[in-house]
Amino acid sequence: MFAYLVRRLAYAVPILLGVNLLTFALFFVVNTPDDMARMQLGVKRVTAEAIAKWKAERGYDKPLFFNGAADGTAKLTDTIFYAKSARMFVGDFGAAEDGRDIAREIATRIGPSTALAVPTFIVGLLVTVSAALLLAFVRGTRLDFWGVVACVAAMSVSGLFYIIFGQWLFSKALRLVPISGYADGLSAFKFLVLPVAIGVVAGLGSSIRWYRTLFIEEIGKDYVRTARAKGLGEGTVLFRHVLKNAMIPILTGVVVVIPQLFLGSLLMESFFGIPGLGSYTIDAINAQDFSVVRAMVFIGSVLYIAGLILTDLSYTLVDPRVRFD
């Protein structure tokens, strides 16, 4: 088990390196720092001095990979790649365009993001799994048919629709909750209840249908027939046997996203004015702040890899057949 973990963690390093190289190539090789400078300063009438100054201020005036002019290890460390990309491995993300430290900013914004994403995730999972179990329980009936129809209709609606009309209905027309904003502590509740509810509803259609398929596939298996044959009720069969065995495919989809909950939701946070990582990312995209986007890409892939490892570990918990040696 321990050896397996070490191996997985070791495997994560080349992947992160790959992510790093890919983003580096996207941001610095496809576009030279000169292009970026011209872009930030305005395309027309920009002097060479202004570009040089912009680059020097942000440390983009070094060579990309190899600095022949420096001595010793500085040949490698005094480069854009080392300063901008490799430093991310130790949590040094540098400063954003507005001069603020990205790592500090991320630390303060992770709270609101989690406060929104975690309840959405838990409530959503509970609701979808129970609804899917219900549909599987009544499979083949009219309720099941219309339930599936409703799911297909719900997943054909744009996510933006749920947000825009939910916000309009509950905040503007009915005035039940504030339109947007955020507060710390318990008073966050009134700001979070609507985004959480909308987040749950928007995800219902596709997940219920997916889980229902999983359950029904599981119901067709031999052990279920055996369980029925020995006289167990349908409810016991579903909850004791089917649910437990369907956990494996469910876990594959669910555990991967748990670490990424910290990244927050781009749409929800920007629509509801929640100062989390999602709105931070959107603002950075709109302001074309490349350092922040780069940092978020890196953190996102770290969290994804953590999710993959967690998924494998969770298998050992629910499926005794899985052993890592």
Add this chain to the structure above:
Amino acid sequence: MPFQPVLLWSDAVLWLLVGLLATLAVVSRRAPPLAAAWRKVGASRVGMAAATLLAVFALIGLADSLHYRLALPAEPGKPAAYGVEVLSVLDGALSGLRGRNEKTYSAPLATQSYAMETAILANGGQQRDFPPLRYGGAQLKPGDSWMADVTMRGISGVVAGGLLWWLISTVLLWNARRGAAPGDAIAQIEPWRGVRAIFMKRPPGSFAWDAVLATLLVVCLIAGKLTALSAGYHVFGTDKVGQDVLYQVLKSVRTALVIGLVTTLVTLPLGILLGIAAGYFGGWIDDVIQYLYTVLNSIPGVLLIAAAVLMMQVVIDTHPEWFATAAERADLRLLALCFILGVTSWTGLARLLRGEALKLRELDYVQAAQAFGVAPFTILLRHILPNVLHIVIITLVMDFSGLVLSEAVLSYVGIGVDPTTISFGTMINNARMELAREPVVWWSLVAAFAFMFALVLAANLFADAVQAAFDPRRSAQ
């Protein structure tokens, strides 16, 4: 020549795709298992109703993909000059909607502007009132009833739509009868009796003509009514700069189709080639390909797209000399977005195909081919690819709806299509702030969401029918 044809890049790619789909149809016809699966799709009522609706959308989109520039008034002795504006056949057909711009917002079917204006009266005084629209209801004379006009136009439109449907259904049924065996249910019905064909009893497994005709009837009635009303009014109202919303939603269809279809043109070669190669060859090839898609997968999708689109924007902005017209730039940006979406989304298909190829390479017929010394590439092409084609088809139709939906989100985030390209995303993005107005400006949003819903729902239902027919696990149940 009164016009000069213009071939935008996305037009070329879209027509190429139409050609590819036609090829796929021919291939399907020749391969009995695929033909049988498609027949199953054809027998599904829901599937064929969805397919009919999709075909209508495709027709709109393709009419919007034939571009031209109109000739300017000829001057003697000079070579013919053409206007800078790039129009499409759809624009030409909708010239009534395109040209009739109001000043600003107006509600659906309204005759008055949304915004109050100060008018100078004949006696020199001033009066604040809602001014009448330039085009909406301009045919009404003082004293005419708006209600009567709208009702009359509506009724005549529905009647015209019904007649159109009758014409189409007659042609379709006549054509179907020629190809049908004498015993078929469809051969029992005279072509001009389309209504009867909707309610006929058909044997299970036969083509769902009833669903096709019923869907066409609904589409024709709605189209007829919209056409009749839009001749005198703005049926879905106008937006902030006074452009007709109906025109915008019809134009958005092409953007959605391009995003949904062209992206797969990038996804398919990458996904098929890399997926099958990884599964079939194994070893270091498998390792490299798996590494590649784990790296791509591990970057959160939106962020990777955002990074790539930001970079593309820098390239476009620093090279203005590459583009002759604004339409060309917007068009290339749309294609680049498709390319980026494709490069970031081939991993799912590759993973599926890798698993399938892993299984297939152990089968006897593949082993036999290897023993005969058939070249690996030939084995991939002749023995593996045809046997994973059903997965490719299922993924293709299932991805379409997701891509259409994601366009709206990406445009909201600011990394979608060019702001000058009319799309569902840009429509929603421009209109979402207007819900805060009093009275609420809802029509742009509702129209965009409704059309998008119809398109995505049809795509989802069609995908379901296709999956049910092609997936061996599901057809066994």
